[in-house]
Amino acid sequence: MIKDDVSIIAPTLKELKANFLTKKSRPIPFRLQQLHNLLRGLKELRNEFYEAFQKDLGYKDQYFCELVQYQAVLTHIECDIKNIYKYTAKRSVSTSIMAAPGTSYLIPEPYGVVLVIGAWNYPIFTCIPQLSQAIGAGNAVVVKPSELVPHVSNILAKLITNYLDQSLYRAIEGGVNVAINITKQHFDLIIFTGGTEKGKLVAKAAAENLVPCILELGGKGPCIIDSSSDLALAGRRVVSTKLLNCGQTCVAPDYLLVEESILDNVVNTFKQQIKDFYGPETKNSECLNRIVNEFHTNRIAELLNNHGGKVVHGGQFGLKEKWIEPTFVVNPDPNSELMKNEIFGPILPIITYKNIEDAINFINSRPKPLALYYFGTNKAHKNAILESTSSGGVCINDCIFHLINQELPFGGVGDSGYGVCGSKFGFDQCQHLKPVLEKSTIDPQARYPPYTDSKKSQMKFLSMLGTQTQSEVLYKLLLVLLLLGVIIYVTCFCGCSKNKQQADL
Missing domain, CATH: 1.20.5 (Single alpha-helices involved in coiled-coils or other helix-helix interfaces)
Structure with missing residues (x-):
């Protein structure tokens, strides 16, 4: 279904670079028209996208699928349309006295041809908002969807081909060979969403051509729950976001750090919440989709071996059905595979701690996560977490929702990536803020020799x-x-x- 044809990459890039130089993508009305076309295409292809998600990720309910995979994407585009004149306007800045007299300002200008490489877990969300901001900033764009969701990839290619100007915007589908070769090309910016190891390969290939990158790479996101928390609230919000997209979410809570004294209450509350949300037989729930393929199902299932902890809920799986039961594992070995790598599935390790310093030290002993969560009302604990840990983003008393706040940037730090997407901050990363100083013709002679x-x-x-x-x-x-x-x-x-x-x- 997906051809792995590397021969189309170089000619496509050459054509788009030539077309970009005509300045066709620069006028704001043109950019707005393309964004409106993109929005219209997403709405008109809604049912086709749902059918593709059914086939690729096992969604059973269209409303739930669109809530998880679709709605935030539309909001992103609408936000770009609303703010495009503000985001692309010339920005006045002060002039230092040593550079005076003069006027200083920044001119936002597009980079050129941007490459967007999407991920399979949220194939629309990791392609379209990035495409939208790149278009809004005046760039030409190539989108490479993930080959692991071939049906969604086909509809994404159809969207870009049928609704956007083909002289400036293209979709290139392909497998591993295309992915490897496309990152070696001389694009002007690469936006990549995926795992840390693949992100390193993208950055290495881009470095050969000095191509800047925005890398959103995920990681093991901790979620701290202390005795001051509302456990019923924590249960609803942690369980629902952890099992969103069957745990295949880069900002999902990857493990819990729970104050030792409330462990039993947390486990019992979370067990009941799973039953309330997904019924006694989670396999039959319309709000739990499936793992993307058998390979990843087996990878997740293997994490349940030799973890050194205690399974207190779940543990069942079916490879052919691509199904993993929501599972809690208490106090696994910190050096086990379960605790070394991002799980990307419906398994939730629970680590106990005695004081907040222990929890902070545990987090700081590991690579910096993409997201960190805290449930509680203890201000001292909250401040200690904010001041003593580093992560791409933080959400207090909820999970994931910082990601959909249109006023906040989204990105990682350290092993979880660099650069940001979304909001004005992400828009700015798709354009070069060119500094300009216009000097007055008043010419003080003190700057010139001889120096009397x-x-x-x-x-x-x-x-x-x-x-x-x-x-x-x-x-x-x-x-x-x-x-x-x-x-x-x-x-x-x-x-x-x-x-x-x-x-x-």
């Missing part, structure tokens, strides 16, 4: 002003002049009044 004592004095005076900007100096000068004017006025007024009084006498 007078010129040295002038330069010394300017250097004493330090980091002050041109506007700050002018503002202070105006204040001084205003104050001087007031003094002169008061002096003259008082002097005139006194002379008049003496004359009257």
Whole structure:
């Protein structure tokens, strides 16, 4: 179904680079039209996308599928349409006194041809918002969907081919060979979503051509629950987000760190919550889809061997059905495979701790995660977590929802990636903020040799002003002049009044 044809990559890139140089993608009305076309295409192909998700990821209910995979994508595009003039406008900045007199500003300009490489777990969400921001910033774009979800990949290619201008926007489907070869090309920016090891390969290939990257790489996201938390709330929010897309979510809570004294209550609450959400037979729930393929089903099932912990719920699986039962494992060996790698499935390890410092030390002993979660109302604990840990993002008393806040950037740090997507911050990463200084023709001679004592004095005076900007100096000068004017006025007024009084006498 997916051809692995590397021969189309170079000609496509060459054509798009030539078309980009015509500046066709630069006018804002053109960009807006493409974004509206993209939005319309997603809506018109809604049913075809759902059928593809049924085949590739085992979704059983269209409403639930669209809630998980679809709705946030539409919101992202609408946000870009709403804010495009603001995001692409020239931005005035201050001029330092040493560079004065002059005017300084930033001009957002597109990079050129952007490559977007999507992931299989959220194949629309990891392609379309990135495509939208790249289009909005004025770039030409190539989208490479994941070959592990071939039916969704086909519909994504259909969307881009039928609804966007083919002279600037293309989809290139393919397998491993295409993925390897496409990252070696001289694109102007690469946006990649996937695992850490593949992210390293993308970054290495891009470095050969000095191509900048935005890498969203996931990782083992911790979720801390202390005795001050509302366990019923934590149960609802952790279970629902952990099992979203059957655990195949890069920002899902990967393991829990639970205060030792509340372990039994947490386990019992979470067990009941699974039953309330998905029924006594989770396999039959319409709100639990399937693992993407047998390979990953087997990979996840293997994590249940030799973990050194205690399975307190679940543990069943079916390879042919691509099904893993939601499973809790208490206190597995920190060095087991279960705790070394991102699970990307419906298994939730639960590690107990005695004090918050132990939990923080456990997190800091591991690679920096893409997301970190805390449930509780203890301000000291919250502040300690925020100040003493590093992660791509943090959400307090919920999971994942920081990702869909249109005002917050989304990205990783360290092993979980670099660069951001979403919001104004992500939009800015798809465009170069070109700095411009327009100098006045007023030409102070102190900058030119020979450097006489007078010129040295002038330069010394300017250097004493330090980091002050041109506007700050002018503002202070105006204040001084205003104050001087007031003094002169008061002096003259008082002097005139006194002379008049003496004359009257």
